[in-house]
Amino acid sequence: xxxxxxxxxGAAFAFAVLLSACDMGVVVYEPGVxxxxxxxxxxxxxxxxxxxALADRAGSAFADR
Amino acid sequence: MTFxxxxxxxxxxxxxxxxxxxxxxxxxxxxxxxYVAAWAQSGPMVIGYESRDSNPRADMWRDARQSVAGTTDxxxxxxxxxLINNSGEIWRExxxxxEGVPSPLKRFGGWIMLLSLAAIxxxxxxFGRNKIEGGREGLTVPxxxxxxxxxxxxxxxxxxxxGITGLSLLFGRTVLIPVLGARGFAAYAQVAMTVHNFVGPxxxxxxxxxxxxxxxVNIPKRVDLEWLKTFGGYFGxxxxxxxxxxxxxxxxxxxxxxxxxxxxxxxxxxxxxxNFGQDRATMALAHVxxxxxxxxxxxxxxxxxxxxxxxxxxxxxxxxxxxxxTAWAKQHHNLWYAQLLEQGVKPMPxxxxxxxxxPSAKSVTGSST
Amino acid sequence: MARMKFLCDVERCIECHAxxxxxxxxxxxxxxxxxxxxxxxxxxxxxxxxxxVACMHCSDAPCAxxxxxxxxxxxxxxxxxxxxxxxxxxxxxxxACPFGAPQYPQQTAxxxxxxxxxxxFCAGGPEEPHSEAELTKYGTNRIAxxxxxxxxxxxxxxxxxxxxxxxxxxxxxxRVMRRGGRPQSWGWQAAYGxxx
Ligand code: HEM
Ligand code: SF4
Ligand code: SF4
Numbered sequence: 001x002x003x004x005x006x007x008x009x010g011a012a013f014a015f016a017v018l019l020s021a022c023d024m025g026v027v028v029y030e031p032g033v034x035x036x037x038x039x040x041x042x043x044x045x046x047x048x049x050x051x052x053a054l055a056d057r058a059g060s061a062f063a064d065r
Numbered sequence: 066m067t068f069x070x071x072x073x074x075x076x077x078x079x080x081x082x083x084x085x086x087x088x089x090x091x092x093x094x095x096x097x098x099x100y101v102a103a104w105a106q107s108g109p110m111v112i113g114y115e116s117r118d119s120n121p122r123a124d125m126w127r128d129a130r131q132s133v134a135g136t137t138d139x140x141x142x143x144x145x146x147x148l149i150n151n152s153g154e155i156w157r158e159x160x161x162x163x164e165g166v167p168s169p170l171k172r173f174g175g176w177i178m179l180l181s182l183a184a185i186x187x188x189x190x191x192f193g194r195n196k197i198e199g200g201r202e203g204l205t206v207p208x209x210x211x212x213x214x215x216x217x218x219x220x221x222x223x224x225x226x227x228g229i230t231g232l233s234l235l236f237g238r239t240v241l242i243p244v245l246g247a248r249g250f251a252a253y254a255q256v257a258m259t260v261h262n263f264v265g266p267x268x269x270x271x272x273x274x275x276x277x278x279x280x281x282v283n284i285p286k287r288v289d290l291e292w293l294k295t296f297g298g299y300f301g302x303x304x305x306x307x308x309x310x311x312x313x314x315x316x317x318x319x320x321x322x323x324x325x326x327x328x329x330x331x332x333x334x335x336x337x338x339x340n341f342g343q344d345r346a347t348m349a350l351a352h353v354x355x356x357x358x359x360x361x362x363x364x365x366x367x368x369x370x371x372x373x374x375x376x377x378x379x380x381x382x383x384x385x386x387x388x389x390x391t392a393w394a395k396q397h398h399n400l401w402y403a404q405l406l407e408q409g410v411k412p413m414p415x416x417x418x419x420x421x422x423x424p425s426a427k428s429v430t431g432s433s434t
Numbered sequence: 435m436a437r438m439k440f441l442c443d444v445e446r447c448i449e450c451h452a453x454x455x456x457x458x459x460x461x462x463x464x465x466x467x468x469x470x471x472x473x474x475x476x477x478x479x480x481x482x483x484x485x486x487v488a489c490m491h492c493s494d495a496p497c498a499x500x501x502x503x504x505x506x507x508x509x510x511x512x513x514x515x516x517x518x519x520x521x522x523x524x525x526x527x528x529x530a531c532p533f534g535a536p537q538y539p540q541q542t543a544x545x546x547x548x549x550x551x552x553x554x555f556c557a558g559g560p561e562e563p564h565s566e567a568e569l570t571k572y573g574t575n576r577i578a579x580x581x582x583x584x585x586x587x588x589x590x591x592x593x594x595x596x597x598x599x600x601x602x603x604x605x606x607x608x609r610v611m612r613r614g615g616r617p618q619s620w621g622w623q624a625a626y627g628x629x630x
Contacts, residue, residue, distance in 0.1 A: 005077065005081055006385070009215070013223075016264075017264070020260050020263045020264070043509050044435075046510070048510070051435065051511065054582060055601050057587075057597070058597030058601045058602060062586070062592050062597075064592070096544065121481045126620075129475060130623075130624075135475040137474070138451065142540075143466075143528055143534070144471055144534070145534040146473055148475070148487060148533070149532050150531070150532055150533070151532070153496055153530040156500075157496040157500050160526075161500045164494065237503070238503070247503070251503045251521075254502055254503050255522040258522050258523075258545070336545065337543075337545050338543050345528065349529045352529070
C-alpha cells in the first residue's frame with residue numbers, strides 16, 4: 001500500500017472538480033464566435049448615422065393623425 | 066505503515082469511502098426537496114388592497130414605485146408582476162457601489178481579509194513558532210479518529226475551493242479581467258460558478274456533520290475562560306490548562322464553524338436553489354449575508370490555518386496521522402491528556418518514518434520542525 | 435446625439451398584449467422568457483391601469499454594475515446590450531434590475547439558469563448585424579435598418595412609444611396638453627433619474 005488515503009481523496013476530489021466543468025451550461029470555447037470588444041467610435045458613428053432616420057420614424061409612427 | 070495488518074487499513078479506507086458517499090448522496094437529495102416545495106406552492110402572491118381615502122390614481126403610482134405587485138398574464142420563471150423592484154438598487158450599491166460610491170461589501174470584506182493576514186504575519190514575526198518544550202517524547206496518543214479526519218479535510222479542501230471561486234466572482238472584475246481578459250475571465254468564471262454551486266451543498270452537509278460530531282468537545286467551561294485570559298500562553302506568560310480543545314479552539318468552533326458557517330451555508334442554499342421560488346429581495350439579502358459572512362470567516366480561517374500548521378509545532382500531525390506526541394499533549398491539552406491516561410489509554414511509540422527502523426521510545430530527543 | 439428610451443402612455447394602453455406577442459414572434463423568444471410584459475395595477479378595480487414594461491435601457495444601468503463578467507455595454511445612443519458569449523448565468527442582473535427585465539431559459543437546482551436574455555431595443559447584439567449568430571442569440575436588428583422597436587411601432591393605440599427621449603417626450607407632452615390631466619412618464623425616474 002503505497003498510496004495514502006489522503007492522496008486518493010485529493011485525486012478523487014480534483015477529479016470531481018474537473019468533472020463539474022462538464023455541465024451543459026459551461027461554454028469554454030465556441031469555434032467561430034470570437035468578436036473583438038465593442039468599438040466606441042464605430043458605435044458613435046452608427047448612432048449618428050441612424051439618429052435622423054429614427055427620429056423621422058418616431059414622428060411618423062407615433063404622432064396622431 | 067508498520068501495521069502489516071491489512072484489515073485496519075481496509076477498514077479505514079471503507080470508513081472514508083462511506084462518509085464521502087453519505088456526503089455526496091445527501092447533497093443530491095436535500096436540494097431536490099425544492100421541487101416538492103415549489104410543487105406544493107400556489108401561484109403568484111396577490112397583495113390585498115386596503116381601503117383608500119386619497120386619490121386612487123396617485124396611490125397606484127406610489128404603489129408602483131414601492132414594489133407593490135400587480136397582475137400579469139405573461140408567465141415564466143423570471144417573469145414578475147412587480148413594476149419597480151427597489152431592493153435591486155440597494156443591493157447594487159452594497160455589492161458593486163456606483164460612480165464615486167465604493168462598494169461597502171468589497172471594501173470591508175477585502176480589508177478584513179488583508180488585515181487578518183497582516184496581523185498573522187506580525188504575530189509570527191514577534192512570537193515565532195510555539196515549540197514543543199523539551200522536545201518530543203516519541204510516544205503518541207490517539208487524538209482524532211479516521212472519520213473526524215476525513216470530515217475535517219473534506220470541509221477544509223472544499224472551503225478553500227469555495228472561497229477561491231466565490232471571491233473570483235466578487236473581485237474578478239477588478240482583479241482578474243485585467244489579467245485574463247474579458248473572454249478568458251468569462252470562461253474561468255463559468256467554471257468557477259459551476260464548481261461553487263455544486264461543491265457548496267456538499268460542503269454544507271459536511272459542515273453540519275462536523276458541527277454535530279464536535280459539539281461534545283466544544284462545550285464551554287470555566288477553564289476556557291482562564292485559557293482565554295492568558296491567550297493560552299501564546300503571548301508568553303506561562304501555560305493555561307486546557308481540555309481536548311482549548312478556549313481559542315472553542316471560539317473558532319462557535320463563532321467560525323457554527324455562527325458564520327451556518328450563516329454562509331443557509332444563505333448559500335437560498336442562493337443556490339432558485340427552484341424554491343424565493344423572490345429577488347430575499348436572494349439579494351441572502352447574497353450580502355453570504356458574501357459578508359464568508360469573507361469574515363475566511364479572515365478567521367487564516368488564523369486557524371496558521372495555528373494548525375506554522376504556529377504550533379506538533380498540532381498538524383494530530384489531524385493527519387490521528388495521533389499526537391505525548392509532550393505536545395501535556396503542554397497544550399493537559400486536562401485531556403490526564404483524562405486519557407485515566408481511561409487507560411496507553412501511549413504507543415510513534416510510527417517510524419516509512420522504510421526506517423522503529424525508534425525506541427524516548428530515544429528521539431529535541432528534534433524540532 | 436439621440437438617447438433611446440421607452441415611454442408607456444398608460445391612459446392609452448388597453449392591455450391587448452400585442453406588444454408582447456410581436457416581440458416574441460419577431461425575435462423568436464423561447465417559452466418562459468418574456469422580454470416584454472404587461473402588468474395590470476388594481477386589476478378588476480376602479481381605476482385599473484395596464485402598463486407595458488421591458489428593459490428601459492437605463493443610464494448608469496444597475497445590471498451592468500453588478501455583472502461579475504462585465505458583459506454589458508451601452509451603444510452611443512443609450513441602448514443597453516449584453517454579450518451572451520460572456521454571460522455565465524449568475525442571475526445577478528435579475529436581482530439588480532428595477533424592472534425585472536433580465537430573463538433566463540431555466541430555473542433549476544444548483545443555480546443553473548442558462549444565458550441571460552433581455553430586450554435589445556430591437557438592436558441585436560455584439561455580432562455582425564443581420565448575421566445568423568445575431569439572429570439566434572439576440573433576435574433581429576431593426577435599429578440597423580433605421581426602424582424602431584416593433585412592439586412600439588405596431589402598438590394599435592400608440593400607447594407604447596420608443597425612440598429618442600426628446601422626440602417621444604414631445605409627442606407625449608402634446609397629447610397630455612390636448613387631453614388634459616397630468617403627465618406620467620412611468621419608470622423614467624428609476625431608469626434615467628428624471629421626469630418628463
Ligand atoms: C453551503 C455552502 C455554499 C453554497 C451553497 C454557496 C452558494 C453560493 C451561491 C449560489 C452564490 C451566488 C453566486 C453564484 O450564483 O455564482 C455564492 C456566492 C459567494 N460565495 Fe458561496 N456558497 C457556499 C459556501 C461558500 C463558502 C464556504 C465561501 C467562502 C469561504 C463562499 C464564498 C462566496 C462569495 C465570496 C460569494 C460572492 C460572489 C459574488 O458576489 O460574486 N461560499 N455562493
Ligand atoms: S431595465 Fe434592467 S436590464 Fe434594462 S438597463 Fe435597466 S437595469 Fe439593465
Ligand atoms: S446573468 Fe449574465 S449578464 Fe446577468 S449579471 Fe450574470 S453574467 Fe452578467
